[in-house]
Amino acid sequence: MNERPLDSWEARLQETARAFSYPATPEIARQVRQRLQAQRAVSPGRRKNFKTIAWALVILLVLSLGLLVVSPARAQLVKFIQVGLVRIFLNQPTPTPSPSPTPQATSTPVAGLAQATPSPTLPATLTPPALPPTATELQPGSLASIADLAGETTLEIARAGAGFPIKLPAYPPGLESPEHVFLMWMDAPVALLAWMQPDHPDQVRMSLQIFGPNAGFVNKWMPKTLQATQVNHHPAVWTSGPYMLQLRSGNYELVRMVTGNVLVWQEGEITYRLETSLPLEEAIKVAESLR
């Protein structure tokens, strides 16, 4: 009988498979533990369904708009959604009496960080200021807006000086290191990474702002679109359409017009703000690819 036994072939297969070389196993356990802790920190106690949170935000928005219509105190009512250090205001408040000006930052900036020209002290109200006469309405994604920023440096220096990890996206495939890296001071280091269009090197393809734990709040006013979403199971916000962006740190102010899409999310104490022309699903992939 001429039968070739499978056993010897199978044994060879087993022997060869044992020699397979795997990549080093990453610290999955630690990463998962951190993610679970972060999720519990967002909703302490029993973890809530994210859809419930999203609906709660929607209900809050509807109620707020209703109050704005009927309440005589609507001039005082300011509603916003906050993700990390980013506040997205849903209405434009009327001016209120100015309390004491925001105190100047007293912490010592890290040597080597660019110091923006100190702006006049702003009242601590949430009134969006008029566009300063010296500022120009910047075209979205134009290099001019990047060139106007202070603090351009190298990725290595930014990583050394930031005090928090500066991660880079691994998506889209083939994405290399950012062409421009900025490290700014807004009560604490804030990193800005900018990738330019391959065919149009004067146009921004994508930018990523990374706010460390102690940076000043970033206020956004009345975006046309506002959508709750998730990044790595963390609550996130997706906005699109033009809106006024103001950075408030106490000693640094930047006003620019941003069109396109912005994804805002927080992981731990770090707030991320991704500006891109990609659709939401792709932007989430970029965000979730940070390494």
Place this chain on the structure above:
Amino acid sequence: MDLSGETHSNDTDLAGRARLGDENAWELLMRAYQEPVFRFAYLLSGDPDDAEDIAQETFIRAYRALERFDLARPLRPWLLSICANLAHNKRRAVGRYLAALQRLLQAEPVAAASIEEKSSRRWQAQSLWHAVQKLSKNDQQVIYLRYFLEMSTEEVAQSMDIAQGTVKSRLHRALERLRAVVERDFPDLREAGWQGFEPEPQPVIKTRDPAERDR
């Protein structure tokens, strides 16, 4: 010395504590199984970053499902079944898929590999993996679990939620298909001395010829 019973007992204890919110217990379990879960995810996805994502998600989903898990069952097959589902369902953007495919094509064993390289077990294992990747998802899964992760047929059955007899038959068919792939598409493995690559034998038809018997 068979420690599987002891391991299972420890896992049951840790899983029970993790259910009650003991984070340390869950971390100990994860540390015990993160390697096989990651390796399985890597075998299925072909990408270490994807594998890391899948492995993380596996443990997160397992943690959330811990309340419903039967502690009498072994943990490893259950984790690997979650891992396999995630790997199969993981949506890839076209770009990422193409990037993974490109890496796969670039990693194909090339004729220019030296004799020494081809004879190395590591090279052969890599080539074997590429051959397995040409099979269906189900064939891949059963081969990876049985031969790459060296699970018993019982564990493979638990992981795939099929009977042990079914595992054996699936393995048999998967290996036949794998052998055909290797013989057709991986001549370098044959040249490297990977034994067992002979022409398919003709079916053996046993007959009882009365004329023969009476000679």
